[in-house]
Amino acid sequence: MSRGLFITGTDIGVGKTLITSGLLQALGAEGHTTLAMKPVATGCWQTPDGLRSEDAEDLIAAMNQDASYREVNPVALETTAEPIVSAIQNRFDFTTDELAAQAVSLARRADWLLIEGPGGVQTPITGKDTTADLALAIGFPVVLIVGLRVGCLNHATLSVESLQQKGLRIAGWIGNEHDGAMAELEPTVHTLEKQIPADCLAIIRWQPRLDRQRLARQLHPAARKISR
Numbered sequence: 001m002s003r004g005l006f007i008t009g010t011d012i013g014v015g016k017t018l019i020t021s022g023l024l025q026a027l028g029a030e031g032h033t034t035l036a037m038k039p040v041a042t043g044c045w046q047t048p049d050g051l052r053s054e055d056a057e058d059l060i061a062a063m064n065q066d067a068s069y070r071e072v073n074p075v076a077l078e079t080t081a082e083p084i085v086s087a088i089q090n091r092f093d094f095t096t097d098e099l100a101a102q103a104v105s106l107a108r109r110a111d112w113l114l115i116e117g118p119g120g121v122q123t124p125i126t127g128k129d130t131t132a133d134l135a136l137a138i139g140f141p142v143v144l145i146v147g148l149r150v151g152c153l154n155h156a157t158l159s160v161e162s163l164q165q166k167g168l169r170i171a172g173w174i175g176n177e178h179d180g181a182m183a184e185l186e187p188t189v190h191t192l193e194k195q196i197p198a199d200c201l202a203i204i205r206w207q208p209r210l211d212r213q214r215l216a217r218q219l220h221p222a223a224r225k226i227s228r
């Protein structure tokens, strides 16, 4: 049976790609076949084969089934800006329904499809739709990556409220100390646990010397919880 998750975050740069890659590796280690998708990527660079995104390349390296680059990253935009700004600048026209159809079709080819959503929950991605609308069109439950830093209680609450307003199911949340060690981490996590009406799947600490394999191992319990 094919299953999927839509990974979003409390902000840009909170560790969505790193954690999605770790979850793909952890699910793979548990014996599942995996595919990934980065539907909309900005800041892509030109190659002889077309535009490429670092996030999409990371996800491709972490998944264990084959898919073409364009299947993983259908909308590759060259400028580093908000997705909607970049799409207008690059004259790239797409709809969330088209992206959702591609995601649903890709999901059939593996046990798990993990999708890294653009930006945060309310990031506008077309003139009409946000990241939350894309998640809704795809229909997968959402995992919220909470960037653990001062201010995250506000960002997490706003993100959860937006997801709930759209009627999206929150499969769980992962706290990630993405920005250096956080003072008062434990009481903050304790407060988040009370505020977010979903399971805390993992708390990932800041790694001054990032070890992706170690991070993936830390996500094994989360992968087990998700795939129960």
Ligand SMILES: Nc1ncnc2c1ncn2[C@@H]1O[C@H](COP(=O)(O)OP(=O)(O)OP(=O)(O)O)[C@@H](O)[C@H]1O
Binding pocket: 009, 011, 012, 013, 014, 015, 016, 017, 018, 019, 055, 119, 176, 177, 178, 179, 204, 205, 206, 207, 208, 210
């Ligand atoms: N726990 C951590 N320890 C060390 N470095 C981290 C940690 N979490 C994230 N980072 C680093 O922070 C940066 C941002 O992470 P990442 O690219 O995964 O975020 P993102 O949410 O996918 O960003 P974007 O919104 O641009 O797609 C990367 O350089 C990543 O290696």
Ligand SMILES: [Mg+2]
Binding pocket: 016, 017, 018, 055, 116
């Ligand atoms: Mg990313």
